[in-house]
Amino acid sequence: xxxxxxxxxxxFSPVEVARRTYIFDTIKTVFRKFGYQPIETPTMENLxxxxxxxxxxxxxxxxxxxxxxxxxxxxDEQKLSARNSKLVTFQxxxxxxxxxxxxxxxxxxxxxxxxxxxxxxxxQVQPVxxxxxxxxxRYREFYQCDVDVVGSESLLNEAEFICIYDExxxxxxxxxxxxxxxxxxxxxxxxxxxxxxxxIVDMTVAIDKLDKIGYDGVTKELAEKGFTATDIEKLRPFxxxxxxxxxxxxxxxxxxxxSEIGKKGIEEIETIFEYLSSFELNNAKVELxxxxxxxxxxxxxxxxxxxxxxxxxxxxxxxxxxxxxxGMFGLKGVTGAGISFGADRIYDVMLELNLFPDSAxxxxxxxxxxxxxxxxxxxxxxxxxxxKEGISSELYPASAKLxxxxxxxxxxxxxxxxxxxDEEMKSGKLTLKNMHxxxxxxxxxxxxxAKLK
Amino acid sequence: xxxxxxxxxxxFSPVEVARRTYIFDTIKTVFRKFGYQPIETPTMENLxxxxxxxxxxxxxxxxxxxxxxxxxxxxDEQKLSARNSKLVTFQxxxxxxxxxxxxxxxxxxxxxxxxxxxxxxxxQVQPVxxxxxxxxxRYREFYQCDVDVVGSESLLNEAEFICIYDExxxxxxxxxxxxxxxxxxxxxxxxxxxxxxxxIVDMTVAIDKLDKIGYDGVTKELAEKGFTATDIEKLRPFxxxxxxxxxxxxxxxxxxxxSEIGKKGIEEIETIFEYLSSFELNNAKVELxxxxxxxxxxxxxxxxxxxxxxxxxxxxxxxxxxxxxxGMFGLKGVTGAGISFGADRIYDVMLELNLFPDSAxxxxxxxxxxxxxxxxxxxxxxxxxxxKEGISSELYPASAKLxxxxxxxxxxxxxxxxxxxDEEMKSGKLTLKNMHxxxxxxxxxxxxxAKLK
Numbered sequence: 001x002x003x004x005x006x007x008x009x010x011x012f013s014p015v016e017v018a019r020r021t022y023i024f025d026t027i028k029t030v031f032r033k034f035g036y037q038p039i040e041t042p043t044m045e046n047l048x049x050x051x052x053x054x055x056x057x058x059x060x061x062x063x064x065x066x067x068x069x070x071x072x073x074x075x076d077e078q079k080l081s082a083r084n085s086k087l088v089t090f091q092x093x094x095x096x097x098x099x100x101x102x103x104x105x106x107x108x109x110x111x112x113x114x115x116x117x118x119x120x121x122x123x124q125v126q127p128v129x130x131x132x133x134x135x136x137x138r139y140r141e142f143y144q145c146d147v148d149v150v151g152s153e154s155l156l157n158e159a160e161f162i163c164i165y166d167e168x169x170x171x172x173x174x175x176x177x178x179x180x181x182x183x184x185x186x187x188x189x190x191x192x193x194x195x196x197x198x199x200i201v202d203m204t205v206a207i208d209k210l211d212k213i214g215y216d217g218v219t220k221e222l223a224e225k226g227f228t229a230t231d232i233e234k235l236r237p238f239x240x241x242x243x244x245x246x247x248x249x250x251x252x253x254x255x256x257x258x259s260e261i262g263k264k265g266i267e268e269i270e271t272i273f274e275y276l277s278s279f280e281l282n283n284a285k286v287e288l289x290x291x292x293x294x295x296x297x298x299x300x301x302x303x304x305x306x307x308x309x310x311x312x313x314x315x316x317x318x319x320x321x322x323x324x325x326x327g328m329f330g331l332k333g334v335t336g337a338g339i340s341f342g343a344d345r346i347y348d349v350m351l352e353l354n355l356f357p358d359s360a361x362x363x364x365x366x367x368x369x370x371x372x373x374x375x376x377x378x379x380x381x382x383x384x385x386x387x388k389e390g391i392s393s394e395l396y397p398a399s400a401k402l403x404x405x406x407x408x409x410x411x412x413x414x415x416x417x418x419x420x421x422d423e424e425m426k427s428g429k430l431t432l433k434n435m436h437x438x439x440x441x442x443x444x445x446x447x448x449x450a451k452l453k
Numbered sequence: 454x455x456x457x458x459x460x461x462x463x464x465f466s467p468v469e470v471a472r473r474t475y476i477f478d479t480i481k482t483v484f485r486k487f488g489y490q491p492i493e494t495p496t497m498e499n500l501x502x503x504x505x506x507x508x509x510x511x512x513x514x515x516x517x518x519x520x521x522x523x524x525x526x527x528x529d530e531q532k533l534s535a536r537n538s539k540l541v542t543f544q545x546x547x548x549x550x551x552x553x554x555x556x557x558x559x560x561x562x563x564x565x566x567x568x569x570x571x572x573x574x575x576x577q578v579q580p581v582x583x584x585x586x587x588x589x590x591r592y593r594e595f596y597q598c599d600v601d602v603v604g605s606e607s608l609l610n611e612a613e614f615i616c617i618y619d620e621x622x623x624x625x626x627x628x629x630x631x632x633x634x635x636x637x638x639x640x641x642x643x644x645x646x647x648x649x650x651x652x653i654v655d656m657t658v659a660i661d662k663l664d665k666i667g668y669d670g671v672t673k674e675l676a677e678k679g680f681t682a683t684d685i686e687k688l689r690p691f692x693x694x695x696x697x698x699x700x701x702x703x704x705x706x707x708x709x710x711x712s713e714i715g716k717k718g719i720e721e722i723e724t725i726f727e728y729l730s731s732f733e734l735n736n737a738k739v740e741l742x743x744x745x746x747x748x749x750x751x752x753x754x755x756x757x758x759x760x761x762x763x764x765x766x767x768x769x770x771x772x773x774x775x776x777x778x779x780g781m782f783g784l785k786g787v788t789g790a791g792i793s794f795g796a797d798r799i800y801d802v803m804l805e806l807n808l809f810p811d812s813a814x815x816x817x818x819x820x821x822x823x824x825x826x827x828x829x830x831x832x833x834x835x836x837x838x839x840x841k842e843g844i845s846s847e848l849y850p851a852s853a854k855l856x857x858x859x860x861x862x863x864x865x866x867x868x869x870x871x872x873x874x875d876e877e878m879k880s881g882k883l884t885l886k887n888m889h890x891x892x893x894x895x896x897x898x899x900x901x902x903a904k905l906k
Contacts, residue, residue, distance in 0.1 A: 002783070003502060003560040003563050003564050003782045003783075004499060004502075004564070005494075005495055005497075005498065005499065005502075005560075005564075006495065006497050006498070006499055006547075006548050009495035009496075009497055010495060011492065011493070011494050011495065011561055011564070011565065012492060012493040012494075013492060013565070013568070014490035014491055014492055014575070016493075017490075017491040017492060017493050018490075018491065021491070032816055032817075032845050033840050033843070033844075033845045033846070034840070034845070034846075034847070035816070035817040035820075035845060035846065035847030035865075036816075037467035037470075037471075037816045037817075037865070038467055038470040038471065038474070039464065039465060039466060039467055039470060040464070040465040040470050041458075041464050041465075042458055042459065042462035042463060042464070042594055043462075043496065043550075043580065043582070043594055044459050044462055044516075044582075044593075044594065045458065045459070046457060046458065046459055049456060049457075049458075060521070060522075061521075063497075063518050063519075063521070063548075064518070064519040065516050065517065065518055065519065065550075066516075066517040066518065066519050066542065066545070066546055068513070068514075068516070068584040069513075069538070070538045071538050072533075072536040072537070072538040072541060073536065073538070075536075080525075080533065080534075080536075081533075081534065083525040083526065083528075083533075084525070085522070085523045085524050085525040085526070088525060089519065092519070093519055094459075095459050095516075097496075097518075107456040107458075108464055110456050111456050111457070111458075111464070112464065112466070115466070116864075117860070117861050117864030117865055119850060119861075121847075122467070127496065129496070129497075131521040140497075141495055141496055141497065149850075152850045152851065153851070154850035154851045156829075156848065156850045156851075157850055163837075167840075275833065278830070278833030278834050278837065279833065279834075279837050280837065329456045330455070330456075363485055363488070363489075363490045364485075364488040364490075367488075376609075377731070380728065380731030380732065381731050384616075384731065384732050384733065387486050387487070387620075390486070391486075392485050392486045392487070392488060393486070393487075393488065394487070394488030394574075395609065397572060397602075397605045397607035397609045397610055398605065398606070398607045398609075407570070408570050408572075411569075411570030412488075412490070412570055
């Protein structure tokens with residue numbers, strides 16, 4: 001049998017695990033610094049917890065788990081003989097793999113509402129599964145890194161999300177990235193003043209094309225989508241919106257003066273910017289972008305998206321505020337806001353920019369050679385002492401030719417080799433070989449420890 | 454809808470995640486120190502990769518994943534109408550959740566054999582799933598922490614496993630635990646000299662009861678299982694085996710003198726003990742226990758099991774050497790050896806002995822109060838500065854009564870609160886309250902940082 005793994009899944013090699021761990025740890029450290037705490041939820045949720053939360057298409061992409069035992073015994077004869085896969089599913093499957101971390105989080109909050117302190121600030125870094133068509137950069141199993149707060153309406157949370165993106169991505173070595181911000185209420189306001197709330201997505205998509213197709217192109221597209229000349233005239237300030245964030249806000253304040261919800265959206269953005277003025281950002285640019293429509297049906301306030309300006313790549317993060325996250329599980333009126341990091345894309349960005357530090361890929365620090373039984377015996381307390389000092393070390397586990405042992409050190413990217421031959425055993429001065437430079441020195445064990453620590 | 458989670462699965466709260474992370478990190482640090490590297494494999498494996506590896510009963514316990522789309526279309530009419538669940542499964546399910554980390558590891562080694570350096574020393578800390586009957590301490594989703602080496606016959610590996618157990622469990626705070634060691638070849642040797650290899654398990658089980666039922670009890674049980682008086686006389690030295698490891702080895706050397714395989718087993722144990730004499734163990738007792746039969750059909754050399762002597766609990770770790778791990782995937786003649794840590798039981802032991810350090814449960818170090826807009830504005834650069842110094846801090850996100858904010862700090866186990874009122878803003882001396890002692894001091898921000906770092 002030739003072994004393989006399911007389409008859209010991946011094995012991770014030691015180097016890949018080390019690099020991914022480096023990304024996760026860096027992000028988690030920032031989450032904790034901002035007072036967020038980790039939770040973990042089961043891989044499997046009850047199917048009823050998940051279905052109906054992601055739309056019809058989403059439900060199709062949920063991996064369902066077959067009931068144990070004689071699962072067909074309970075299946076309805078008619079549905080089975082009609083071979084109605086959709087209906088039979090609910091009779092032979094009660095569990096499924098989580099599709100995201102948001103619905104499990106909502107379920108968690110409702111189930112544990114008596115044990116958690118509100119506002120509840122949690123982060124969660126776990127894999128999710130989607131039966132999507134696998135393609136380059138899209139997997140059926142991938143990690144999400146989510147940070148969310150529920151039970152707090154304060155816009156300080158939104159401002160801190162920007163700080164979290166800034167600090168985490170800067171700590172990972174990204175030098176130039178943009179955090180785009182929008183607000184669902186501004187989009188509602190714009191649709192409001194032209195009286196076409198149902199065309200909000202078409203409107204946003206068209207406006208977003210200004211750079212590519214120019215003003216005439218945008219108005220043509222808007223007309224095709226059912227906007228009148230009067231509508232388009234009212235939209236003009238938004239289509240032509242440009243300049244600094246302050247410029248944009250000034251224009252919008254005028255243009256949205258007649259929309260209560262629009263004004264509220266502007267006010268929220270301004271409050272977030274005011275909070276930000278007390279914080280110093282490292283490398284992030286913050287840009288108000290009213291074409292940002294990510295998860296439009298989902299978000300109710302701020303909307304975020306992060307893009308690297310150094311590498312051509314889709315968004316490496318996103319999020320926003322959603323009212324009533326827990327309503328689907330019966331806990332009404334609890335607001336929430338959250339962002340997530342796209343770990344796989346961040347990985348690709350970092351690889352392209354060569355941002356992984358060597359320390360993220362080195363595991364064993366030093367290999368001690370093993371030429372014969374005598375040298376092995378001599379080496380045992382040496383390796384024990386190195387480890388006692390916290391230096392990750394290996395004694396090659398059997399006597400072998402030097403070349404073979406060197407090849408092993410190379411393959412594992414081990415930076416130092418200690419050679420123990422007859423002379424070394426006599427003098428107590430061991431040969432320390434630097435595998436990068438090829439340099440060799442004669443040192444006693446304490447000098448080696450000092451050198452490697 | 455009242456939300457719930459599948460039987461046998463668990464949500465982990467912030468405190469639980471922190472404690473589990475502490476256990477995993479401590480163990481992983483030791484793995485790395487011994488030159489082991491992490492890999493990760495997908496949650497889902499091809500069903501064909503898993504079936505036939507765990508016996509009929511094991512196969513029943515594998516969670517199968519329903520194929521996506523119209524899965525019934527491909528199902529055989531006859532099998533379906535006969536409602537033969539077992540046969541239908543392979544027609545509607547191609548993937549399953551991994552049942553352990555060993556088979557995926559074997560698959561990994563075979564698939565990536567050209568990219569890995571032998572001996573390949575890998576560790577893997579990931580969840581596995583079994584559709585077992587849930588009960589106290591037994592879950593359907595649980596983590597395994599495995600460390601294995603393939604491609605090295607050296608018994609140094611076995612000796613180092615003992616060191617790994619010793620160091621990891623000692624670092625976790627365990628003071629008194631026993632690492633039991635046996636060797637499959639010794640058991641084979643014993644069965645050899647009485648010519649009853651098929652009764653090896655009955656024999657081992659009976660001998661193990663000496664403490665409880667005495668010599669007469671053991672011989673009675675052996676007789677019931679089909680051992681003759683001559684057999685029992687030959688078994689006598691093993692039944693009565695006691696004393697130090699050296700005593701036991703001396704007795705066995707005589708008793709097993711006629712068995713080649715038995716002598717090989719003794720020699721292997723002696724070699725491991727000799728390696729160990731070069732290493733200093735912290736808290737572990739190592740005990741030769743010839744009744745240890747863990748995974749008898751699986752292991753071919755050393756067998757390990759770890760028990761705490763401070764808490765009544767099943768084994769908290771185990772492992773051994775297996776020949777030909779990768780043979781099932783077509784790569785013959787590659788030996789392997791490995792051990793695993795029972796993280797859930799270690800968690801319970803540590804909880805009972807109160808071994809978790811406070812640092813494993815504290816996340817936010819300091820909460821800054823928020824009484825009104827003015828104080829909030831004052832507090833923003835304060836929280837920014839604390840975070841810049843690496844101190845995990847939160848500004849309560851909206852103005853609220855002191856009591857509510859204190860309750861929040863308590864619930865999150867936050868050790869310090871900084872109070873910012875009118876006086877504090879005037880003087881620049883902020884009030885730092887120690888939440889454990891109740892003490893308050895007036896300090897400026899630099900003094901607070903010095904105190905908290």
